[in-house]
Amino acid sequence: MTDDLLTEVTAFAETVLAPRAAEFDRTERLPREIITRMAELGLLGATVPERWGGLGLDPLAYGELTEVVGKACASTRALMTVHTSLVCQTLLELGSRRLKEKYLPDLARGTRLGCFALSEPGAGSDAAAVATTYLAKDDGFVLNGHKRWISFAGIADVFLVIATDNGVTSAFLVDRDTPGVVIRPMSGFLGNRATHIAEVLLTDVVVPGENLVSSVGAGFSFVVNTALFHGRYSIAWAGVALAQAALEQMCSYAAGREQFGSPIGDHQLVRRMVADALTSVTAARELCRRAGRLCAERSASAAMETNVAKYFSSTIAQRATADAVQVLGGNGCWSGYPAERLYREAKILEIIEGTSQLQQIMIADFAYQRYARKNKVAP
Template identity: 75%
Template sequence: MDDRPPASVMARAEAFAADLAPRAAEFDRAERLPRDVVEQMADAGFLGARVPVEWGGLGLSPLEYGELTEVIGKACASTRALLTVHTSLVAETLADRASRRIREKYLPDLASGRRIACFALSEAEAGSDAAAMSTRYLQKGDTFVLDGHKKWISFAGIADVFLVFAADNGVVSAFLVDREMPGVEIRPMSGMLGNRATHMAEVVLSAVEVPAENLVCGIGSGFAFVANSALSRGRYSIAWAGVALAQAALEEMCTYAARREQFGSRIGSFQLVQKMIADAVTEVSAARELCRKAGRMRAERSPEAIAATNIAKYFSSTVACRVTSDAVQVLGGNGCWNGYPAERLFREAKILEIIEGTSQVQQTMISDFGLTTFARKG
């Protein structure tokens, strides 16, 4: 079975990535993703990769989407992040969970890239403990009034639509908020370790009136039904992002080790360097296979798909950290300088152990799965 996306999609992705990779360092320094890159992704259909064809998307399978994510993520982590946020966390979630009315109103524009979406869950005091959010909503006739302050929201700086989570006495609900609604304020953030070009911002909501039709999945469905579903999709995308960064770092260290000479020999002939390369080759291959397994299980809607996704995300993100660290080590002083990609890959990899659920959160969930699944009964 061919797990790759249709040839035309892959051809567009590989051509796009080839042009993208030389610009990644520039985006990182400027802390912004140029509009032309977003437009190219939209024109190629990538922003609607997982949106069904009936709503204007490409309708790619999870495996096909993973392949696409790796190709783009290897070229530029911030560009790949737009896929994770806009496509996985928001568009795919709406396609699966939202009412037909919401899908008709938003999905064609999201799939085509005419409008950009972001996922507004995190707050200054509510990260992994998303249930502790302080953003509030109050029903007022046929509208909901939202007040709160979201933080660390990728692409909020350029987004047209926000999938916002708010609570009313502990009852969490999800809403689609348009940027032009009165009371929406965007405060750009900078100085991030990685994902610097993702237009990260704080989103301040001050008595924002949202029509009742923009409530996603009904009152009380925000956390268990919408956020958890979206985060699982995001984790799958992040798992492939880890493979992408680790593969890019592997290529950097192998290329450098094959050329760099010390003590009269190329450093690729030194056994301790060979060990780092061998470990990287093995771990990248293993991470990719875990992602493929998760993709197949998601396509089959297996009851163990969520656990497989958590395992893939946890392993892939830790592999990305180890391999990018070894790449810096192999490059030595050059690995610590932004004249080479290794230092940027190293910074980007650490982000993956934090977003969409920290490694520690993944370990807890994987442990729970293990205790439930593998403990002998009786």
């Protein structure tokens, strides 16, 4: 990544996104001009190779840009997570050459937006429980089902849809304008309010055979796992971003706010919260960098290290943003300051792309496999 790109994205984040983040949150929409500027900067194809129209950034560079954007506006960063990580990366790794030629250049340039349609009313953490169905018919497939809580479905042009045929899960790219696709916008969310979340209803939707991603039966073991791996990496950096923003908020406020005749930042318990936030965000950033290096090396350890980074960074983001609200006191509970929004956004990170509890289970399973003694322990 060039210094010019980082400088340009930082300027965009600090002068455009940060001043308008509260507006996006309040109106529950990400303006088209913001998306257009993201596309012009190359953020929507950041990790896509140049030959497909992207910037070809490595995971570490992409993570750094994710932090810069996420510190300014979580909803804007979410478009990178959904479009770039979940959709583009999955298509890049698992799509046929024909499918890449058909979609990837437009997605990388941002002339078309993608979203990941996995969740359903009865399928959240249990991703294998999807009820949306597909049936092979002639040279294609017919899809029927109901997706819910799909970020950017309200404005996306292409949906990466996970469906099942009697337990055989597969993935398909579905164009928004395909007959039988109905979008129902949703609102009233705790965080990620400007991510155009919607329900997607599929009624006898005919998809050409070439829009099958990978192969029949690869929907869960390959497509979902690949998508969530890249999504978790992006979310890990999102946690760093929110924790860093919270740290800056509490330091700035504590240094200027006076109570009992001195700045509240002089009080030991406030200083403890600041020290904990700084320590935590530094550790989280290093975990993300480690995961990024392993991703770049295509190491077998990359997936688990990404789980660790996602779990830790989302957890410390929740703690740091809660402490920021505490330091700001009444102002921290008011939308006139960013602290309450940061706090709401941080909670979302503990749920999406695998809840903290699921991360704990996977991490513990890995720990037992690696570190449990093979010999029996005496009673």
